[in-house]
Amino acid sequence: MNGDDRFDERITRLLSASHASANPAVLERARARLAARQGATGFLAFLGRPVALATAAGLLVVSAAVSLMVLRSDNSSTATIAATTNTSLVAALLDDDGTYGLPAEVASASDGASGAAGTSEIGDSNGVTP
Amino acid sequence: MAALGEVFERYGDPMTTLAASMLRNRTEADDVVEDALLRIHDAAPGFRGERGLRTWSLRIVANLCRDRLRRRKFTGTLPDEPDAFERAGLQFDPIADWDGALDQRVMAAALERAIDSLPPDQREVVVLRHRLDLSHAEMAELLNVPEGTIKSRLARALTVLREHLKGMDT
Structure with missing residues (x-):
């Protein structure tokens, strides 16, 4: 047996001398x-x-x-x-007060504008403009 | 579940030794053995015994260890600790007829550090062959590689171990 073989044998023996025991808690x-x-x-x-x-x-x-x-x-x-919303909307639009459901100031302003554009008959017929 | 206790009784030590030697961390090794027991329990109905129960159990442990080592590549390695035995959770049984000129405990610790440096496939064959005493044929079956591959891995691993321990030779 040469030196290398002896050394290998030592390594082998050391390797087999180390081990781990199972932990019962693992089971x-x-x-x-x-x-x-x-x-x-x-x-x-x-x-x-x-x-x-x-x-x-x-x-x-x-x-x-x-x-x-x-x-x-x-x-x-x-x-x-x-149904309620539709009824009130139609009623407001068809209400013959000349406002078409709009607030009075807005309605009069729009009428003024349309009169200036040469549609005074409509305004007159509604009795909004003198 | 009683059968699981019997498997643990018979193969718990080699399973733990393989896991601890591969992972170099006792806590992780215990986790792997626990997972392996569950897999053995689940796969037991399909086990036909064509491979020995020991080889089969160790194969499951080896596969789980390889998975862990692969994941460890991304999560970082374990810090170096002076006592390789303590960290791995291994025990060293003093050898009776040992050459008194060499401190076997010191040499064994150096050997453990050398095993740490081996790549997993070489570490695996060293542990299976020299620590668990499996034959080349059993190892080839367990690792699903030809016997020639086992022999060449072993030869490469022993060369590395020899290099690491060269200074300690008398």
Whole structure:
């Protein structure tokens, strides 16, 4: 055996003299993780049971019915508001006070302008301008 | 779950030795062994025993270690500490018939530092061959590479180790 071989043998022996012992806590942690995972799987199994499915279907029907009711009441109230707004707008526009629904000052100013442009008959007919 | 306890009882030490020697950090090594146990538990129904249980368990640990080392490239390496054994969580059993002229503990610590400097693929084969006493064929199966590759990696690794320890030779 030459020097190199002896040296290699020493290295080999030193390498095999070092080791690590397993930590028992590692097994406990692994078991705890497995147990936690199995707990989660149990909950999923519960969700798959017929009673749970029936409950879920019932809840779906109830929530759909409630949603429909809410939507219907919402539609009717929207229609009422729209109808009221339209009526008051038409009434204001058709009101024969010469303002066409505008404030009086704005209406008179616009009439003055239109008179200057040679449409005095309209203004006269409305009795706004003398 | 009882079977998991048996696997740990039989192969917990080699699994921990491989992880600690590869990662050079005991906390990380324990995490890897824990993850490996879960994988063994999950894959056990499909295990047909064509490979030995020991080789299979060590293969899982080796793969997890490689993943960690790859990730460590991006997260930074561990700081250098004087006691390579302490950091790696390894124990050194004094050798009875040792040449008294050499301090085996000092030489073993220098060897651990030299192992630290090896690339992971070389470190892996050194640990599997000389620390866990696997044959070339078992290592080839475990690492999924030809035996020739195993032999050349081992030869390169031993050259590096020899270089590191040259000054300590008598």
